[in-house]
Amino acid sequence: MNNKKNLKKDTLSKAGGFLKNESKEWDKDNQAWWDWYVTLADNSNSNSEDTLLELPEPPKKKLPSKIELKQELARPYNTTNKDITTFQKNGFIKLKNVFTPSVIQALRYEILSLLRKTFTNYYEIKKNRFLSLDMMWLKNNLIREFVLSSRIAKICADLLSVTKIRLYHDNALVKESGCGRTPWHYDDHHFPLATNDVITAWIPAQAIPVEMGPLTFAKPLEVYKLVKDIKFNEFDTSYDKKINDIFKTKQVSIVEEPFELGEVSFHHNLSFHTASENKTTQSRIVLANTYFADGARVVNNPTMISGDWKKFIPETNPGEIVSSNLNPICWPVKN
Secondary structure (H helix, E strand, C coil): CCCHHHHCCCCCCCCCEECCHHHCCCCCCHHHHHHHHHHHCCCCCCCCCCCCECCCCCCCCCCCCHHHHHHHHHCCCCCCHHHHHHHHHHCEEEECCCCCHHHHHHHHHHHHHHHHHHCCCHHHHCCCCEEEEECHHHCCHHHHHHHCCHHHHHHHHHHHCCCCEEEEEEEEEEECCCCCCEEEECHHHCCCECCCCEEEEEEECCCECHHHCCEEEEECHHHHHHHCCCEECCCCCHHHHHHHHHHHHCCCEEECCCECCCCEEEEECCCCEEECCCCECCCEEEEEEEEEECCCEECCCCCHHHCCHHHHCCCCCCCCECCCCCCCEEECCCC
16 A cells, blocks of 8 residues: 555554543444434535435346355455555545345345344334444344455455455444435544554445435545544534535545445545435445454544444453454455
């Protein structure tokens, strides 16, 4: 990585500023974390009277067999030198045709099934919500294939230019119809990992038009330096507003583009990103898998911004190397 040596953390402390109350650890579940977190987004420019864009359900495809799905998720993707250079310069990359439409449809059906099982009266409570599921790979075989996919893991290792990566966690990120913005942030705030070799694969379970709220990035990667010292505020939208104002003042390039079916984005933990509101009648369903370079340690002082991190990294104390059974090596694959 051209800039890699400049991005390495030489400390077990997190970058950025925190308010006094925010330094405590999170003491609720992951859904409660998301319910709180989306309140920190500035939605003052949105119009609640806007009519939602009527979208049909994604067209039905023939579902793959278990063997076909497994084979596709294990088939190597040709990551080019240009892909790696683009990722390392901008902090993110979107790759087309990572998955076929039938495999993506299988993923969408599975996450929808899990939502119905997890949330009582799902269809009644989902409006305007940001719903989340995590650690699905431990109990669901299809999700496990996606999360431990060597196809995805190798792409991540290639983009980070590391030889061995582990899983941090999986997340189903479901921005329901009418849900507002996701605040500007970078994942370095959220992951209690003392390394900058951290990457998230953001896998949409349908095509995402701009009206649905695709992941939106600030580029290049180095723009995080403009805002990394802004104090995070757990009580209001001031942090989100300050980030947005600085990006506008500095004329930072913002990339908000639709996702084609089968397209996947990969972003670095220092990449600043957001997502606009879902102005459509369909759920925006995404599987987000986060991976990190083997050998990383837990930071010395995890905070509430890291959410329920002990669930994701069990039996590991601050300052210790992460190597639990819930953080398996995903690349290279054991023969």
